[in-house]
Structure formats: C-alpha cells, structure tokens
Amino acid sequence: MLKTPLFFCGSSAIFDLDKFLISNPSVRIFLVTAKKSFKLCGAEEFFGKILKNYFVVNFYEFDDNPKIEDVEIGITLFESNNCNLIIAVGGGSVIDMAKLVNVGQANKRSLLSIVQKPENIVIKGATLIAIPTTAGTGSEATHFAVLYIDKVKYSVAHLNYLLPDVAVLYSPFTYSLNSYQSAITGIDAFAQSIESYWSANSTVESKVFASEAIKIILRSLPKVIFENAKDAREEMLYASYLSGKAINISKTTGAHALSYPLTSYFNIPHGHAVALTLAEWFDFNLGVSQENIEDMRGVSYVKEILLELSELIVGKESETASTVLRSFIQSIGIETKLSKLGIKESDISFLVRNINFERLNNNPVRISSEQIKEMLFRIY
Numbered sequence: 001m002l003k004t005p006l007f008f009c010g011s012s013a014i015f016d017l018d019k020f021l022i023s024n025p026s027v028r029i030f031l032v033t034a035k036k037s038f039k040l041c042g043a044e045e046f047f048g049k050i051l052k053n054y055f056v057v058n059f060y061e062f063d064d065n066p067k068i069e070d071v072e073i074g075i076t077l078f079e080s081n082n083c084n085l086i087i088a089v090g091g092g093s094v095i096d097m098a099k100l101v102n103v104g105q106a107n108k109r110s111l112l113s114i115v116q117k118p119e120n121i122v123i124k125g126a127t128l129i130a131i132p133t134t135a136g137t138g139s140e141a142t143h144f145a146v147l148y149i150d151k152v153k154y155s156v157a158h159l160n161y162l163l164p165d166v167a168v169l170y171s172p173f174t175y176s177l178n179s180y181q182s183a184i185t186g187i188d189a190f191a192q193s194i195e196s197y198w199s200a201n202s203t204v205e206s207k208v209f210a211s212e213a214i215k216i217i218l219r220s221l222p223k224v225i226f227e228n229a230k231d232a233r234e235e236m237l238y239a240s241y242l243s244g245k246a247i248n249i250s251k252t253t254g255a256h257a258l259s260y261p262l263t264s265y266f267n268i269p270h271g272h273a274v275a276l277t278l279a280e281w282f283d284f285n286l287g288v289s290q291e292n293i294e295d296m297r298g299v300s301y302v303k304e305i306l307l308e309l310s311e312l313i314v315g316k317e318s319e320t321a322s323t324v325l326r327s328f329i330q331s332i333g334i335e336t337k338l339s340k341l342g343i344k345e346s347d348i349s350f351l352v353r354n355i356n357f358e359r360l361n362n363n364p365v366r367i368s369s370e371q372i373k374e375m376l377f378r379i380y
C-alpha cells in the first residue's frame with residue numbers, strides 16, 4: 001500500500017505549517033528553493049517572516065533539472081549544518097532536489113550507488129515538507145525524483161523514503177506565473193493524468209485520481225491562462241497534486257518517455273516537451289492489437305479505457321480525442337511543431353536513440369523505433 005503525504009490545502013494551509021513549526025522549535029531547517037522564482041512568487045517575503053526565529057540554510061545554487069553534482073553539494077551543505085528538517089518551496093525540480101538531498105544525507109552512501117540501486121536507500125531522511133509554487137509536476141505527491149547524469153535522465157524511486165511527509169498547497173504562490181509557465185506546467189499535470197489513466201500499471205484508485213484531475217484541468221486551465229482567475233489557480237494546484245497521486249501509482253508513459261531527450265538536449269521545458277506528442281500517443285494507442293499489447297489486462301480493456309478517456313475529453317460527438325487534445329494544447333499558446341522549436345530534421349534519429357525506455361514500457365501499446373520516428377516526423 002502506497003503512503004500518502006499528510007497535506008494541507010487552501011488559504012489556511014500555510015498557517016498549518018506555521019503551527020507545525022511552533023510545536024517543533026529546535027528544528028534546523030534546510031530550505032530548498034529556486035534562485036529567482038522564490039522571490040518572484042512572494043514566498044521569500046512570506047517565509048522570511050515565518051522562519052525568522054529558526055535556524056535556516058537556504059540551498060538554491062542549482063539549475064532546473066537537478067544534476068548529480070548539484071545534489072552532492074546540497075548533501076554536504078545539509079550535513080555540515082546539522083539540519084534536521086527540509087522545506088522545499090518551488091517547482092518539480094526544487095522538490096526533487098530536496099528528496100534527493102534527503103535520501104543522500106541519510107544513507108551515507110555515494111549518490112551514484114543510490115541512483116543505480118535505489119534498494120540502497122534503507123534509512124528514512126529528515127521530515128520533508130513540499131510546497132509547490134507551480135501547478136504542474138505533482139512531485140509533492142510522488143515517491144520518485146528525476147535527476148540527470150551527463151544529460152541522461154534517471155528516476156530514483158523508493159516506495160517509503162522519497163515521498164514528502166507533508167504537502168502544502170497554497171495557491172497564492174502560483175499567482176505570479178505568466179501564461180506560458182502556467183500553460184506548460186498545467187499541461188504537464190494534464191499529460192500525467194491522461195498517461196496515468198491509460199498506463200499499463202493503472203489501478204482503480206489511480207484512475208479515480210487521474211479522471212478527477214483531467215476534469216478539473218479542462219475547465220480550470222483556460223481560466224488561469226485567459227482570466228488569471230484565482231479560484232482556477234487553486235483548482236489547478238489541487239489537480240496537479242491529484243496527477244502526482246495518480247502517477248505515484250501508475251507512473252507515466254509514452255509522452256513522458258519522449259520528452260526527456262527534448263528537455264535534456266534541446267532545452268524544451270518539461271511540460272512543453274510532454275505536450276508535443278500527447279495527442280499523437282492517443283491515436284497510436286487506439287491501434288492496440290494482440291500483436292502490440294503491453295497491458296496484461298488485454299486488448300478490450302485498453303480499448304475500453306481509451307473510450308472512457310474520450311468521454312472525459314470530448315465535448316462534441318463529431319470530434320476525436322486527439323483532435324480535442326491538439327486544439328486544447330494549442331489554444332493555451334503551446335507551440336506543437338518541432339521545427340518551430342529549433343529542432344532539425346536530422347535531429348530526429350538522435351532523439352529516437354535517446355528515448356527513455358523505462359517509461360515507454362508503461363505504455364499500454366508497444367511501439368517500435370520506426371514508429372517513434374514516424375510520430376516525431378508527424379509533429380515536425
């Protein structure tokens with residue numbers, strides 16, 4: 001049975017955190033944040049007040065998409081200051097960084113040995129409080145963390161010791177995101193939910209989380225982009241958390257598998273990279289047959305869940321799910337052509353060679369390298 005973080009949600013969430021700290025006055029806090037967005041989103045001023053009476057070390061010297069060298073610097077800083085509580089305030093990279101520093105400092109092994117063999121994680125780290133400032137990755141609700149070694153993406157997973165202990169969902173920290181940032185992070189949560197729903201590892205429980213997130217995102221993401229509506233921002237933060245809970249069980253599939261080399265080698269932000277092939281995957285999965293089925297539950301099961309997804313996504317009978325997905329993604333301002341994102345035709349073979357097969361195996365339908373290439377040419 002997977003654990004769920006204790007979570008505080010809504011306008012009083014941050015004050016619940018304040019109460020938690022007051023009842024633990026001797027904490028030595030390792031505060032993980034991004035360099036710029038911590039200030040821009042208003043969290044720096046906010047935490048400056050809440051944390052003023054505590055010992056705090058702020059770790060922010062790392063890039064987006066955590067690298068192993070950065071995590072090692074974080075571990076040294078944590079240990080040399082004898083910290084015993086981690087608070088991560090930021091997007092998915094910040095929360096993933098906090099998870100990795102925490103297991104690294106607790107397990108006294110080389111980080112590489114943990115990445116290569118997560119069974120080497122045998123000790124729980126400090127209490128970890130995750131406070132997302134984007135509504136997208138759902139990292140506050142998952143038991144895995146992404147990091148890059150020499151541009152190759154690794155996902156470190158541990159059922160018990162990577163999941164944050166507490167997730168605080170406080171939407172005012174997302175108010176300052178511009179429409180592009182809101183769109184790509186929101187689409188990440190959307191893709192996570194859709195991929196979770198059709199994942200070969202889905203369960204009844206994960207599908208409940210995923211379908212709820214899909215419904216919320218379809219109605220709230222456009223309100224965030226076009227109206228900057230505060231209630232929609234709060235809903236998106238909750239949908240992102242739900243998408244995290246869904247993939248915490250099912251993991252992601254094809255669109256995420258293809259996204260990692262686009263991010264790592266071509267600097268396309270994670271949510272944008274995921275959005276590029278989401279609609280294509282819907283069409284591809286519709287071609288499920290006895291020859292290419294990956295999901296143990298069989299062809300008719302996969303067809304049934306794709307139909308359920310279509311019913312969730314499609315408003316008018318005349319439309320197909322992939323058409324609706326494509327126009328939804330484009331309508332919120334996300335460019336979906338590879339050629340417009342600085343990728344050359346000659347890069348496509350390179351992309352195919354660098355796909356993340358770990359996530360591809362969760363896709364309900366098996367795909368060949370040739371079919372991936374065709375898919376990438378369709379969106380070129």
Ligand SMILES: [Fe+2]
Nearest residue numbers: 137188192274
């Ligand atoms: Fe994602």
